[in-house]
Amino acid sequence: MRSRVIALVLALLAAFRPAAAQTYDPNFREAERAFLSLELNTRLWFQVFLTSAGHWPAVPNVNFSRRLFEATKDLQRARGEAPNGILTEAQVGQMLASASSVLKGWGLRWVPHPTRGRSIWVPIGLDLAAFRTERGVEIKEPRNRFKLLFNSYPTIDVKTAYDVTLREMVRGGDHINFKVLKGDFFVITGNQGRYNRYVRYRADAGGILGFDMSWSEDDAPVFGNRLVTVISGSLWASMTGAPFPTVKRGGYPWEKSEPEVASLPTPAPTPTPPPVSAEPPKKAGSSGSGFFVSKAGHILTNAHVVKECTTITARPDGGTPGPAQVLARDAINDLAVLKLAGPVERTLPIRASVRLGEGIAAFGFPHTDLLATTGNFTQGNVTALAGLRDDSRYLQVSAPVQSGNSGGPLVDASGNVVGVVTAKLDAIKLAESQGDLPQNVNFAVKASLAASFLDANQIAFDVGLPGEKLDPADLAERAKKASVFITCR
Structure with a gap:
Protein backbone atom coordinates (compact mmCIF):
# COMPACT_ATOMS: atom_id res chain seq x y z
CA MET A 1 0.00 0.00 0.00
CA ARG A 2 2.78 2.43 0.93
CA SER A 3 4.57 1.85 -2.40
CA ARG A 4 1.32 2.51 -4.29
CA VAL A 5 0.82 5.83 -2.41
CA ILE A 6 4.41 6.91 -3.13
CA ALA A 7 3.95 6.03 -6.79
CA LEU A 8 0.72 8.05 -6.93
CA VAL A 9 2.37 11.09 -5.32
CA LEU A 10 5.29 10.90 -7.75
CA ALA A 11 2.86 10.64 -10.67
CA LEU A 12 0.94 13.71 -9.50
CA LEU A 13 4.14 15.70 -9.06
CA ALA A 14 5.25 14.73 -12.53
CA ALA A 15 1.87 15.76 -13.94
CA PHE A 16 1.83 19.15 -12.23
CA ARG A 17 5.41 20.26 -12.97
CA PRO A 18 4.93 20.78 -16.73
CA ALA A 19 1.68 22.68 -16.16
CA ALA A 20 3.41 25.04 -13.72
CA ALA A 21 6.22 25.60 -16.17
CA GLN A 22 3.76 26.35 -18.99
CA THR A 23 1.74 28.94 -16.99
CA TYR A 24 4.76 30.89 -15.76
CA LYS A 104 -20.65 55.46 -28.61
CA GLY A 105 -23.36 53.32 -30.18
CA TRP A 106 -24.42 51.98 -26.80
CA GLY A 107 -24.53 55.38 -25.07
CA LEU A 108 -24.40 53.74 -21.64
CA ARG A 109 -26.08 55.52 -18.71
CA TRP A 110 -26.92 54.59 -15.12
CA VAL A 111 -30.69 54.08 -14.93
CA PRO A 112 -32.41 53.29 -11.61
CA HIS A 113 -35.10 50.74 -10.90
CA PRO A 114 -38.34 52.75 -10.49
CA THR A 115 -38.96 51.57 -6.90
CA ARG A 116 -35.86 49.84 -5.56
CA GLY A 117 -33.37 52.60 -6.38
CA ARG A 118 -30.62 50.21 -7.49
CA SER A 119 -29.25 51.08 -10.92
CA ILE A 120 -27.77 49.35 -13.95
CA TRP A 121 -26.12 50.50 -17.14
CA VAL A 122 -28.60 50.83 -20.00
CA PRO A 123 -27.58 51.40 -23.66
CA ILE A 124 -29.85 54.37 -24.32
CA GLY A 125 -27.90 55.10 -27.50
CA LEU A 126 -29.81 52.23 -29.14
CA ASP A 127 -32.88 54.52 -29.40
CA LEU A 128 -34.78 52.56 -26.76
CA ALA A 129 -38.38 52.84 -25.68
CA ALA A 130 -39.09 52.43 -21.94
CA PHE A 131 -42.34 51.33 -20.31
CA ARG A 132 -43.19 51.23 -16.61
CA THR A 133 -44.41 47.80 -15.49
CA GLU A 134 -45.75 46.30 -12.29
CA ARG A 135 -42.32 44.83 -11.46
CA GLY A 136 -40.09 47.62 -12.74
CA VAL A 137 -39.40 48.67 -16.30
CA GLU A 138 -39.31 47.17 -19.80
CA ILE A 139 -36.77 48.67 -22.20
CA LYS A 140 -36.57 47.64 -25.85
CA GLU A 141 -35.11 48.60 -29.20
CA PRO A 142 -37.74 49.43 -31.88
CA ARG A 143 -36.53 46.70 -34.27
CA ASN A 144 -36.67 44.11 -31.46
CA ARG A 145 -32.93 43.49 -31.59
CA PHE A 146 -32.61 44.21 -27.87
CA LYS A 147 -34.96 43.92 -24.90
CA LEU A 148 -34.29 44.36 -21.18
CA LEU A 149 -36.59 43.74 -18.23
CA PHE A 150 -35.26 45.37 -15.03
CA ASN A 151 -37.49 43.82 -12.36
CA SER A 152 -37.95 43.42 -8.63
CA TYR A 153 -39.80 40.53 -6.99
CA PRO A 154 -40.09 41.33 -3.27
CA THR A 155 -41.56 38.01 -2.09
CA ILE A 156 -39.57 35.35 -3.95
CA ASP A 157 -36.18 33.94 -2.96
CA VAL A 158 -33.17 33.24 -5.18
CA LYS A 159 -33.56 29.43 -5.24
CA THR A 160 -37.26 29.50 -6.12
CA ALA A 161 -36.72 32.12 -8.82
CA TYR A 162 -33.89 30.05 -10.30
CA ASP A 163 -36.08 26.91 -10.48
CA VAL A 164 -39.03 28.78 -12.00
CA THR A 165 -36.88 30.56 -14.61
CA LEU A 166 -35.02 27.41 -15.63
CA ARG A 167 -38.27 25.47 -16.12
CA GLU A 168 -39.80 28.35 -18.10
CA MET A 169 -36.77 28.61 -20.41
CA VAL A 170 -36.56 24.87 -21.05
CA ARG A 171 -40.30 24.57 -21.74
CA GLY A 172 -40.06 27.58 -24.05
CA GLY A 173 -37.48 25.81 -26.20
CA ASP A 174 -34.30 27.54 -25.02
CA HIS A 175 -31.08 25.57 -25.25
CA ILE A 176 -29.41 26.18 -21.88
CA ASN A 177 -25.80 27.20 -22.37
CA PHE A 178 -24.86 28.09 -18.80
CA LYS A 179 -26.46 28.09 -15.37
CA VAL A 180 -25.20 28.83 -11.88
CA LEU A 181 -27.00 29.10 -8.55
CA LYS A 182 -25.33 30.63 -5.48
CA GLY A 183 -26.69 31.69 -2.12
CA ASP A 184 -27.30 35.29 -3.16
CA PHE A 185 -27.63 35.21 -6.97
CA PHE A 186 -28.27 33.09 -10.04
CA VAL A 187 -27.49 33.30 -13.76
CA ILE A 188 -29.04 31.35 -16.64
CA THR A 189 -28.20 31.79 -20.32
CA GLY A 190 -29.86 30.19 -23.32
CA ASN A 191 -30.54 30.55 -27.00
CA GLN A 192 -32.84 29.55 -29.85
CA GLY A 193 -30.89 30.03 -33.05
CA ARG A 194 -29.97 33.73 -33.29
CA TYR A 195 -32.20 34.56 -30.32
CA ASN A 196 -30.15 34.85 -27.09
CA ARG A 197 -31.31 35.28 -23.50
CA TYR A 198 -29.46 36.09 -20.29
CA VAL A 199 -31.12 36.19 -16.85
CA ARG A 200 -29.38 37.42 -13.69
CA TYR A 201 -31.02 38.13 -10.31
CA ARG A 202 -29.59 38.89 -6.89
CA ALA A 203 -31.05 38.71 -3.38
CA ASP A 204 -32.52 42.05 -2.37
CA ALA A 205 -34.22 42.80 0.98
CA GLY A 206 -36.00 39.46 1.25
CA GLY A 207 -36.77 39.28 -2.48
CA ILE A 208 -34.77 39.49 -5.68
CA LEU A 209 -33.73 42.23 -8.10
CA GLY A 210 -32.13 41.83 -11.49
CA PHE A 211 -32.57 41.79 -15.23
CA ASP A 212 -33.72 39.56 -18.06
CA MET A 213 -32.01 40.53 -21.33
CA SER A 214 -32.60 39.14 -24.82
CA TRP A 215 -31.14 40.05 -28.19
CA SER A 216 -31.63 38.70 -31.69
CA GLU A 217 -28.16 39.24 -33.13
CA ASP A 218 -24.63 39.71 -31.88
CA ASP A 219 -23.33 42.30 -34.33
CA ALA A 220 -23.52 46.10 -34.59
CA PRO A 221 -24.98 48.07 -32.97
CA VAL A 222 -26.07 45.68 -30.20
CA PHE A 223 -23.10 43.32 -29.73
CA GLY A 224 -25.23 41.53 -27.14
CA ASN A 225 -22.59 39.17 -25.76
CA ARG A 226 -20.35 42.12 -24.94
CA LEU A 227 -23.16 44.36 -23.73
CA VAL A 228 -24.55 41.80 -21.29
CA THR A 229 -21.13 41.60 -19.62
CA VAL A 230 -20.99 45.29 -18.75
CA ILE A 231 -24.66 45.38 -17.68
CA SER A 232 -24.01 42.40 -15.38
CA GLY A 233 -21.04 44.20 -13.89
CA SER A 234 -23.10 47.32 -13.27
CA LEU A 235 -25.77 45.34 -11.39
CA TRP A 236 -23.11 43.62 -9.29
CA ALA A 237 -21.51 46.97 -8.42
CA SER A 238 -24.85 48.63 -7.63
CA MET A 239 -25.89 45.79 -5.32
CA THR A 240 -22.56 45.33 -3.54
CA GLY A 241 -21.09 48.84 -3.55
CA ALA A 242 -18.05 47.66 -5.53
CA PRO A 243 -16.17 50.28 -7.60
CA PHE A 244 -17.40 50.72 -11.16
CA PRO A 245 -16.60 53.14 -14.01
CA THR A 246 -18.36 56.49 -13.86
CA VAL A 247 -21.00 57.49 -16.41
CA LYS A 248 -23.85 59.98 -16.32
CA ARG A 249 -27.32 59.16 -15.00
CA GLY A 250 -30.10 58.52 -17.51
CA GLY A 251 -33.83 58.73 -16.94
CA TYR A 252 -37.26 57.54 -18.01
CA PRO A 253 -39.89 59.49 -19.98
CA TRP A 254 -42.29 59.57 -17.03
CA GLU A 255 -39.72 61.20 -14.72
CA LYS A 256 -40.04 64.59 -16.41
CA SER A 257 -43.20 65.58 -14.55
CA GLU A 258 -42.19 64.30 -11.10
CA PRO A 259 -41.65 66.75 -8.20
CA GLU A 260 -37.98 67.58 -7.82
CA VAL A 261 -36.00 66.67 -4.72
CA ALA A 262 -33.33 69.11 -3.58
CA SER A 263 -30.17 67.87 -1.90
CA LEU A 264 -29.01 69.79 1.11
CA PRO A 265 -25.52 71.26 0.66
CA THR A 266 -24.84 74.63 2.23
CA PRO A 267 -22.09 77.20 1.65
CA ALA A 268 -19.03 76.73 3.84
CA PRO A 269 -18.98 79.10 6.84
CA THR A 270 -17.45 82.55 6.30
CA PRO A 271 -16.63 85.23 8.90
CA THR A 272 -19.11 87.72 7.36
CA PRO A 273 -21.88 87.39 4.77
CA PRO A 274 -20.62 87.96 1.21
CA PRO A 275 -21.50 91.30 -0.38
CA VAL A 276 -24.49 91.50 -2.68
CA SER A 277 -23.44 91.56 -6.31
CA ALA A 278 -25.20 91.61 -9.66
CA GLU A 279 -23.23 88.48 -10.52
CA PRO A 280 -23.59 85.56 -8.07
CA PRO A 281 -20.35 84.70 -6.26
CA LYS A 282 -18.57 81.51 -7.21
CA LYS A 283 -19.02 78.60 -4.82
CA ALA A 284 -15.89 78.22 -2.69
CA GLY A 285 -16.98 75.07 -0.89
CA SER A 286 -19.86 73.30 0.79
CA SER A 287 -20.60 71.61 4.06
CA GLY A 288 -22.81 68.97 5.57
CA SER A 289 -23.24 66.62 8.47
CA GLY A 290 -22.22 63.12 9.43
CA PHE A 291 -21.94 60.84 12.46
CA PHE A 292 -19.56 58.27 13.88
CA VAL A 293 -20.47 54.60 13.44
CA SER A 294 -17.26 53.12 14.85
CA LYS A 295 -14.78 53.95 17.59
CA ALA A 296 -12.05 53.73 14.94
CA GLY A 297 -13.32 56.99 13.42
CA HIS A 298 -15.59 55.85 10.58
CA ILE A 299 -18.14 58.54 9.65
CA LEU A 300 -21.37 57.91 7.72
CA THR A 301 -22.72 60.75 5.57
CA ASN A 302 -24.31 61.45 2.17
CA ALA A 303 -22.38 60.89 -1.05
CA HIS A 304 -23.42 64.33 -2.32
CA VAL A 305 -21.86 65.99 0.75
CA VAL A 306 -18.38 64.85 -0.34
CA LYS A 307 -18.87 64.96 -4.11
CA GLU A 308 -16.00 66.50 -6.10
CA CYS A 309 -14.05 67.57 -3.00
CA THR A 310 -10.36 68.37 -3.20
CA THR A 311 -10.03 68.35 0.59
CA ILE A 312 -12.43 67.19 3.29
CA THR A 313 -12.30 68.18 6.95
CA ALA A 314 -14.42 66.79 9.75
CA ARG A 315 -14.99 68.47 13.11
CA PRO A 316 -16.32 66.29 15.95
CA ASP A 317 -18.34 67.82 18.77
CA GLY A 318 -16.03 69.91 20.93
CA GLY A 319 -13.01 68.91 18.85
CA THR A 320 -10.81 70.48 16.22
CA PRO A 321 -11.26 69.90 12.48
CA GLY A 322 -9.09 67.19 10.97
CA PRO A 323 -8.55 65.75 7.49
CA ALA A 324 -10.99 63.00 6.51
CA GLN A 325 -10.58 60.39 3.80
CA VAL A 326 -13.40 58.97 1.64
CA LEU A 327 -13.29 55.17 1.95
CA ALA A 328 -16.39 54.33 -0.10
CA ARG A 329 -19.25 56.04 -1.93
CA ASP A 330 -22.61 54.81 -3.16
CA ALA A 331 -23.88 57.61 -5.39
CA ILE A 332 -27.07 55.72 -6.24
CA ASN A 333 -28.23 55.53 -2.62
CA ASP A 334 -26.44 58.77 -1.64
CA LEU A 335 -24.22 57.25 1.04
CA ALA A 336 -20.53 57.63 1.82
CA VAL A 337 -18.20 56.57 4.59
CA LEU A 338 -15.24 58.67 5.69
CA LYS A 339 -12.34 57.96 8.01
CA LEU A 340 -11.08 60.39 10.63
CA ALA A 341 -8.13 59.52 12.83
CA GLY A 342 -9.50 57.70 15.87
CA PRO A 343 -10.23 56.61 18.43
CA VAL A 344 -13.47 58.48 19.09
CA GLU A 345 -15.56 58.59 22.23
CA ARG A 346 -19.18 58.32 21.08
CA THR A 347 -20.86 56.43 18.21
CA LEU A 348 -24.48 55.81 17.27
CA PRO A 349 -25.93 52.31 16.83
CA ILE A 350 -27.94 51.53 13.70
CA ARG A 351 -31.47 50.14 13.87
CA ALA A 352 -32.61 48.63 10.57
CA SER A 353 -36.37 49.13 11.01
CA VAL A 354 -38.76 51.85 12.09
CA ARG A 355 -42.54 52.17 12.36
CA LEU A 356 -44.90 54.57 10.64
CA GLY A 357 -45.72 57.40 13.04
CA GLU A 358 -42.75 56.71 15.30
CA GLY A 359 -41.15 59.74 16.91
CA ILE A 360 -37.76 60.70 15.47
CA ALA A 361 -35.24 63.53 15.70
CA ALA A 362 -32.67 64.97 13.33
CA PHE A 363 -29.32 66.48 14.23
CA GLY A 364 -27.10 68.40 11.85
CA PHE A 365 -25.30 71.59 10.98
CA PRO A 366 -27.61 73.68 8.76
CA HIS A 367 -26.70 77.19 7.56
CA THR A 368 -23.63 77.44 9.76
CA ASP A 369 -22.87 80.81 8.20
CA LEU A 370 -26.01 82.14 9.91
CA LEU A 371 -27.14 79.64 12.57
CA ALA A 372 -25.35 77.98 15.47
CA THR A 373 -22.12 76.27 14.47
CA THR A 374 -22.66 73.75 17.30
CA GLY A 375 -25.54 72.09 15.46
CA ASN A 376 -29.34 71.99 15.44
CA PHE A 377 -31.75 69.44 16.92
CA THR A 378 -35.31 69.07 15.58
CA GLN A 379 -38.08 66.57 16.29
CA GLY A 380 -40.91 65.06 14.30
CA ASN A 381 -42.39 61.77 13.18
CA VAL A 382 -42.05 59.18 10.43
CA THR A 383 -44.82 60.28 8.07
CA ALA A 384 -44.29 57.62 5.36
CA LEU A 385 -42.19 54.50 4.93
CA ALA A 386 -41.26 55.41 1.35
CA GLY A 387 -40.16 58.45 -0.61
CA LEU A 388 -41.42 59.99 -3.84
CA ARG A 389 -43.37 57.57 -6.05
CA ASP A 390 -43.04 54.87 -3.38
CA ASP A 391 -39.25 54.84 -3.55
CA SER A 392 -38.53 52.23 -0.87
CA ARG A 393 -35.01 53.53 -0.18
CA TYR A 394 -36.34 56.46 1.82
CA LEU A 395 -38.35 57.47 4.86
CA GLN A 396 -40.47 60.61 4.77
CA VAL A 397 -40.26 62.59 8.02
CA SER A 398 -41.73 65.76 9.46
CA ALA A 399 -38.67 66.83 11.45
CA PRO A 400 -37.57 70.18 9.92
CA VAL A 401 -34.26 70.03 8.04
CA GLN A 402 -32.38 72.72 6.15
CA SER A 403 -29.40 73.07 3.85
CA GLY A 404 -26.48 71.51 5.71
CA ASN A 405 -28.47 68.76 7.47
CA SER A 406 -27.46 66.33 4.71
CA GLY A 407 -25.69 63.27 6.08
CA GLY A 408 -26.80 63.87 9.66
CA PRO A 409 -28.37 61.16 11.82
CA LEU A 410 -32.11 60.59 12.06
CA VAL A 411 -32.56 58.90 15.45
CA ASP A 412 -35.41 57.21 17.28
CA ALA A 413 -36.41 58.03 20.84
CA SER A 414 -33.72 55.69 22.19
CA GLY A 415 -30.88 57.25 20.23
CA ASN A 416 -30.61 54.61 17.49
CA VAL A 417 -30.04 55.74 13.90
CA VAL A 418 -33.06 54.87 11.74
CA GLY A 419 -32.07 56.99 8.75
CA VAL A 420 -29.54 59.35 7.19
CA VAL A 421 -31.02 62.77 6.40
CA THR A 422 -30.61 63.36 2.68
CA ALA A 423 -33.17 65.65 1.02
CA LYS A 424 -36.23 67.82 1.23
CA LEU A 425 -38.98 68.47 -1.28
CA ASP A 426 -38.27 71.54 -3.40
CA ALA A 427 -41.16 73.63 -2.08
CA ILE A 428 -40.90 76.46 -4.59
CA LYS A 429 -40.84 74.25 -7.66
CA LEU A 430 -43.69 72.12 -6.32
CA ALA A 431 -45.72 75.25 -5.58
CA GLU A 432 -45.12 76.45 -9.12
CA SER A 433 -46.28 73.17 -10.65
CA GLN A 434 -49.01 72.13 -8.18
CA GLY A 435 -50.20 75.43 -6.71
CA ASP A 436 -49.60 74.19 -3.16
CA LEU A 437 -46.76 74.83 -0.73
CA PRO A 438 -45.61 71.61 1.03
CA GLN A 439 -44.76 71.72 4.73
CA ASN A 440 -42.03 69.66 6.37
CA VAL A 441 -41.78 67.07 3.59
CA ASN A 442 -38.27 65.73 4.15
CA PHE A 443 -36.50 62.48 3.41
CA ALA A 444 -33.87 60.18 4.89
CA VAL A 445 -32.12 57.12 3.48
CA LYS A 446 -33.30 54.11 5.46
CA ALA A 447 -30.91 52.70 8.03
CA SER A 448 -31.27 49.23 6.46
CA LEU A 449 -29.55 50.53 3.33
CA ALA A 450 -26.89 52.23 5.44
CA ALA A 451 -26.24 48.97 7.29
CA SER A 452 -25.91 47.05 4.00
CA PHE A 453 -23.52 49.71 2.69
CA LEU A 454 -21.31 49.45 5.79
CA ASP A 455 -21.41 45.63 5.66
CA ALA A 456 -20.39 45.66 2.00
CA ASN A 457 -17.37 47.76 2.91
CA GLN A 458 -16.48 45.60 5.93
CA ILE A 459 -17.02 48.36 8.48
CA ALA A 460 -18.18 47.13 11.87
CA PHE A 461 -20.96 49.04 13.64
CA ASP A 462 -23.22 48.58 16.64
CA VAL A 463 -26.73 47.27 16.04
CA GLY A 464 -29.45 49.23 17.83
CA LEU A 465 -32.73 47.97 19.26
CA PRO A 466 -35.79 49.83 20.58
CA GLY A 467 -35.22 50.62 24.23
CA GLU A 468 -35.93 53.11 26.94
CA LYS A 469 -37.07 56.47 25.60
CA LEU A 470 -34.78 59.35 26.38
CA ASP A 471 -35.74 62.81 27.45
CA PRO A 472 -35.41 65.14 24.40
CA ALA A 473 -32.52 67.00 26.03
CA ASP A 474 -30.64 63.73 26.66
CA LEU A 475 -31.43 62.54 23.12
CA ALA A 476 -30.07 65.79 21.67
CA GLU A 477 -26.90 65.46 23.77
CA ARG A 478 -26.34 61.89 22.58
CA ALA A 479 -26.80 62.80 18.91
CA LYS A 480 -24.62 65.88 19.26
CA LYS A 481 -21.72 63.97 20.86
CA ALA A 482 -21.58 61.53 17.93
CA SER A 483 -22.19 64.01 15.10
CA VAL A 484 -19.58 65.61 12.85
CA PHE A 485 -19.50 68.86 10.87
CA ILE A 486 -18.06 68.15 7.40
CA THR A 487 -16.50 70.76 5.12
CA CYS A 488 -15.79 70.06 1.45
CA ARG A 489 -13.45 72.29 -0.59
Missing part, protein backbone atom coordinates in the same frame (compact mmCIF):
# COMPACT_ATOMS: atom_id res chain seq x y z
CA ASP A 25 5.38 34.07 -17.74
CA PRO A 26 8.19 36.45 -16.74
CA ASN A 27 6.19 39.38 -18.12
CA PHE A 28 3.28 38.92 -15.69
CA ARG A 29 4.78 40.89 -12.79
CA GLU A 30 5.77 43.79 -15.03
CA ALA A 31 2.26 43.87 -16.53
CA GLU A 32 0.75 43.74 -13.04
CA ARG A 33 2.88 46.66 -11.82
CA ALA A 34 1.91 48.72 -14.87
CA PHE A 35 -1.79 47.98 -14.33
CA LEU A 36 -1.78 48.77 -10.59
CA SER A 37 0.01 52.06 -11.22
CA LEU A 38 -3.11 53.31 -13.04
CA GLU A 39 -5.85 55.26 -11.24
CA LEU A 40 -8.71 53.06 -10.06
CA ASN A 41 -11.24 54.46 -12.54
CA THR A 42 -8.73 54.00 -15.38
CA ARG A 43 -8.25 50.33 -14.46
CA LEU A 44 -12.00 49.78 -14.59
CA TRP A 45 -12.45 51.64 -17.88
CA PHE A 46 -9.56 49.69 -19.43
CA GLN A 47 -11.52 46.48 -18.86
CA VAL A 48 -14.75 47.99 -20.21
CA PHE A 49 -12.87 48.96 -23.37
CA LEU A 50 -11.47 45.44 -23.62
CA THR A 51 -15.01 44.06 -23.28
CA SER A 52 -16.40 46.49 -25.85
CA ALA A 53 -13.68 45.45 -28.29
CA GLY A 54 -14.56 41.78 -27.73
CA HIS A 55 -11.53 40.70 -25.70
CA TRP A 56 -12.73 40.57 -22.05
CA PRO A 57 -15.89 38.62 -21.03
CA ALA A 58 -15.68 39.45 -17.32
CA VAL A 59 -16.81 42.02 -14.75
CA PRO A 60 -14.33 44.92 -14.28
CA ASN A 61 -12.13 44.52 -11.23
CA VAL A 62 -9.61 46.84 -9.58
CA ASN A 63 -7.05 44.04 -9.27
CA PHE A 64 -4.86 42.38 -11.89
CA SER A 65 -5.27 38.67 -12.60
CA ARG A 66 -3.83 35.90 -14.73
CA ARG A 67 -7.08 35.91 -16.67
CA LEU A 68 -6.78 39.62 -17.51
CA PHE A 69 -3.14 39.07 -18.41
CA GLU A 70 -4.13 36.34 -20.87
CA ALA A 71 -6.90 38.53 -22.34
CA THR A 72 -4.36 41.27 -22.98
CA LYS A 73 -2.11 38.78 -24.75
CA ASP A 74 -5.07 37.60 -26.86
CA LEU A 75 -5.54 41.19 -28.00
CA GLN A 76 -1.91 41.30 -29.07
CA ARG A 77 -2.21 37.98 -30.90
CA ALA A 78 -5.25 39.32 -32.76
CA ARG A 79 -3.00 42.11 -34.04
CA GLY A 80 -0.35 39.58 -35.12
CA GLU A 81 2.14 40.90 -32.56
CA ALA A 82 4.19 39.34 -29.79
CA PRO A 83 1.89 38.43 -26.87
CA ASN A 84 3.74 39.64 -23.78
CA GLY A 85 0.72 41.11 -21.91
CA ILE A 86 2.22 44.63 -21.82
CA LEU A 87 0.42 46.94 -24.25
CA THR A 88 2.27 49.46 -26.36
CA GLU A 89 0.89 52.92 -27.10
CA ALA A 90 -0.05 51.82 -30.62
CA GLN A 91 -1.93 48.77 -29.30
CA VAL A 92 -3.83 50.86 -26.77
CA GLY A 93 -4.75 53.34 -29.49
CA GLN A 94 -6.07 50.59 -31.75
CA MET A 95 -8.13 49.08 -28.94
CA LEU A 96 -9.60 52.46 -27.99
CA ALA A 97 -10.55 53.15 -31.60
CA SER A 98 -12.27 49.78 -31.92
CA ALA A 99 -14.06 50.02 -28.57
CA SER A 100 -15.02 53.69 -28.81
CA SER A 101 -17.33 53.15 -31.76
CA VAL A 102 -19.13 50.40 -29.87
CA LEU A 103 -19.42 52.45 -26.67
